[in-house]
Each structure stands twice: as structure tokens, then as C-alpha cells.
Amino acid sequence: MADVADDPPLSIDALTGYQQDGQAWVAVDDSGPPIAFVVVEVIDGSAHVEQTSVHPDHSRRGVGRVLLDHVGAWAVELGLPALTLTTFRHVPWNAPYYARCGFVELTPAEVTPGLSRVLESEIAFGLDPATRVCMRRGVG
Numbered sequence: 001m002a003d004v005a006d007d008p009p010l011s012i013d014a015l016t017g018y019q020q021d022g023q024a025w026v027a028v029d030d031s032g033p034p035i036a037f038v039v040v041e042v043i044d045g046s047a048h049v050e051q052t053s054v055h056p057d058h059s060r061r062g063v064g065r066v067l068l069d070h071v072g073a074w075a076v077e078l079g080l081p082a083l084t085l086t087t088f089r090h091v092p093w094n095a096p097y098y099a100r101c102g103f104v105e106l107t108p109a110e111v112t113p114g115l116s117r118v119l120e121s122e123i124a125f126g127l128d129p130a131t132r133v134c135m136r137r138g139v140g
Contacts, residue, residue, distance in 0.1 A: 010051060015039065018050075025070055027054075027063050038067040040074075040083075043114035046136070047075040049085040059093075065101055072139040082138050086118050089133040103135035110136070 018024035018039040026034040036054040040047050049071060054064045072083055085103065088094040095105070111119070115134045123129050 010039070025067060027058075027067055029058065036063045036067055038064075038071055040071055042078075042080065043084065043118065044112035045080060046082040046084045046112075047071055047078070047080050047139075048114070048118070049083055064097075068101055068137075072137070075139045080139065082136050084112075084115060084134065084136050086115065086122065086132055086134050088131055090131070095133050095135065098135050098137075101137065103137040106134040106136055110134075 015024060018041075021041075023041060024037065024039045027036040029035050035058040036052070038052040039050045041050055042048065049068070052064060052067060068083065075081075075083060083103070084106075085098065087098060090096075099105075106115070111134050119129065119132060119134065122132055
């Protein structure tokens with residue numbers, strides 16, 4: 001995981017694009033600075049969680065779950081049936097966490113063409129496909 005941790009964060013331009021498209025949200029604490037964020041895009045008719053991150057000082061307090069629930073409400077407003085994401089299969093704060101948030105692993109037959117392209121781009125980036133999983137959570 002050290003290699004992944006060393007990857008650069010999303011660029012300001014990418015984050016600005018998500019913000020301008022109304023597909024980025026942040027959580028703040030009482031002092032005001034962001035403590036977490038989530039960015040999404042619509043892939044194959046579902047709200048795809050492209051990235052979510054919670055500052056370590058604020059982890060394990062439900063902030064990430066609140067952001068995911070907010071994205072779920074946004075998806076309902078748009079008439080989208082589900083949230084999707086790709087993540088690490090065995091990292092405790094990835095797939096097991098998302099399973100606790102109601103996501104289920106998709107079988108290979110359930111992986112949509114758009115999610116397949118996401119996985120292909122992750123592999124091209126250097127991630128081991130055996131470590132990756134696609135997950136889905138219905139909304140509404």
C-alpha cells in the first residue's frame with residue numbers, strides 16, 4: 001500500500017471539474033477546514049464513487065458513511081438506482097468497510113462496461129487486478 005499512498009492526489013483541475021459538475025462534496029468540522037471529501041461521476045447509469053477520503057484525524061467517526069449517504073440521496077434525486085465503486089479487496093478500510101456500508105461485491109457477469117473500463121485504467125496505472133473489486137449499493 002505504500003506505493004498507492006505515495007500517488008499524487010487528484011489535481012486541483014480535476015477537483016474543480018467535479019465541483020463545477022456538482023459531483024463533489026466535502027465534510028467540515030467545527031473549525032471549518034475540510035476533513036473529508038467524495039467525488040462521483042455517472043457511469044452506466046449509476047453514481048460511481050470515484051474517490052473518497054477522510055483525514056486520519058477524523059476517521060472512524062462516521063464521516064465517510066455520511067458522505068456516502070449524501071451521494072445516495074443525490075443519486076435518488078437524479079433517478080439513479082445505485083452507487084458503484086472500485087476498491088481494494090482485502091484492505092480493511094476499503095472493501096470490508098464498504099460492505100459494512102451496504103455495498104456488495106459484483107460478480108464478473110454483473111460488472112458493467114463502464115466499470116470494466118475503470119478496472120482497465122487501474123490495471124494500466126499499475127494496480128494488480130487480483131486486488132481490485134467492483135461493488136454496488138442500491139439507493140432509495
